[in-house]
Amino acid sequence: MKPILYLRLKKKVTAKPGQPLSIKHLCRLTGKDIPPEVGDIHVCTPSLRNGNYIVIDVIDVIHMVQQQFPALEVHHVGSHQMLIEVKVSVKRPRLLYVFLVALLLFTGSGLAIMNFHTDVSMADVHERIVYLLTGTHQKRPLFLQIPYSIGIGAGMILFFNRLFRRRFNEEPSPLELEMFLYQETIDQYMINDEKQKLDLK
Structure with a gap:
């Protein structure tokens, strides 16, 4: 045998x-x-x-x-x-480029959040909530707006499961899952594309 x-x-x-x-x-x-x-x-x-x-x-x-x-x-x-x-050896990214990209993303995401809050009249909503809770009108209810702003940042950190290099648990973040699916799609496309090239030869 x-x-x-x-x-x-x-x-x-x-x-x-x-x-x-x-x-x-x-x-x-x-x-x-x-x-x-x-x-x-x-x-x-x-x-x-x-x-x-x-x-x-x-x-x-x-x-x-x-x-x-x-x-x-x-x-x-x-x-x-x-x-x-x-793969050839990958060069380390320059700190200036990393800083500029991070600044661009930070500015863009900040503007997106502010525009969303303007569209849904979040300031008026906060004033209304404070009026319902306290019975008084406040133009700037900071005791509600400050925790709300901190909560947005904390929620994003928990959602992406990462603070700088630290992970909170072993679960992949939604961004990591999307990157994984994107890489899987690219790999499958490359396999199919190379197979077609070989079949045509």
Whole structure:
């Protein structure tokens, strides 16, 4: 009876240009009586000549294994394609650019909140609430407006689950979920796009 190799492609791997990638970098392997040299089979060496993304199909990986180890029976588990992203070293962002972007976002979000409060007449609402609670008219009910303003900031911090680098719990924030879904969509698009290019060749 042939020894059985079970392999599962990883979802995505990041590599540098010119970095040789073998099966152990791209797959999870398991099985009984499997030669350790299987993981050292060379698959590809990424370069930027063909773009930043490379799609690896499980059929090609199985073919490479069977060529060098014909005595193995290869079983595949999981997805049929994986993505290799070729990345050059990323430079640290300049503090001036970070400060300007943060200032722009802070100003824009502040204006959005103020315009929303103007549209819904929040000042009049606060005056009305104070009148209902105390029976007196106050043009600037600061004892209500100050906690309300602090509550908006605290609510945003709790909503995004982050204060600078500190997280309040392990739950992902809505922004992190959206970024994850965005990255998943990009990866799936790149896999489909590369597959179409290969089919046309």
